[in-house]
Amino acid sequence: MKLYSWNVNGIRAVINKGEFAKFIDGHDPDILCLQETKAIRDQFELDLPQYTEHFFSAVRKGYSGTALFSKTPALQYIDGISEELISEYSLDGDSYGNPNEEGRVISAEFENFWVVTVYTPNSKRDLSRLQLRHDRWDAAFLKHIKALEKTKPVIVCGDFNAAHKEIDLARPKDNVKNAGFTAEEREGFDNILSAGYVDVFRRDNPELTGAYTWWTAWGGARARNVGWRIDYWLASENIAESIENPQIHVDQMGSDHCPVSIEVTK
DSSP states (O other): OEEEEEEOSOHHHHHHTTHHHHHHHHHOOSEEEEEOOOSOGGGSOOOOTTOEEEEEOOSSTTSOOEEEEESSOOSEEEESOOHHHHHHTTOSOBTTBOGGGSOOEEEEEOSSOEEEEEEOOOOOTTOTTHHIIIIIIHHHHHHHHHHHHTTSOEEEEEEOSOOOSGGGBSOHHHHTTSTTSOHHHHHHHHHHHHTTEEEHHHHHOTTOOSOOSBOOSSTTHHHHTOOBOOEEEEEEHHHHTTEEEEEEOTTOOSSSBOOEEEEEOO
16 A cells, blocks of 8 residues: 655645646555645545545634545544543643644544544744644644554654754754754654654665755755655554655655655555
8 A cells, every 4th residue: 555645735726736636646645645735625626536535624714734535445534632632731722723623633544554644733933832832732642643553553644843853854953943853843753753653764764864855935945955854654663564665755846845655565
């Protein structure tokens, strides 16, 4: 099975550019997870009869949102995280709003595993959302996927809005205190790996530099490959050995992110 994740930065835009059709025709994913869809389903036309679609859109129009397309229908979908976790971690919002109303997490159960797609809250340029991200969101999300793992292995993908190590961005020294590379955000990612999840791309490419998934729109960053790796596939240890060929598809245009993919052989 070929699994893809892509932050499309607006599904309507990437469809209108012709890049979404190009992507589907060229890659033919078995499961496709999208982040930052910025739309509800009736706002655009898309005819993909080979897929079952599931959208989890933000309450606020044109903002955030996730979606999952699969050739084999999921056994069930869980949108967001549970009310119990929201209460436990006081994850009921901040000055920007309620992250649970922003369509950030879909968990889909398949026969042999769960697939979870996440669009992690951005800490903001002035780090004004870092406290919510670090103190509440990261811990609640980790507890969510660990709860799923009690039933089946979990494969997690999406935009984590954090580069993990210095190798994961072009200019680490310039960004050490900036959103996406703060000690707090990196610690949150460390905690996921310490809980038993495997960053399959870095596992297979431990020394590969210049492997990025997001580039700012300014200064020709993408053409010069001044980027960040903030989009990941992570896997429970008990399924990680069945995951191979992690790829970053830098040639796919249409968004400021590019797709990332894995193959599941189990």
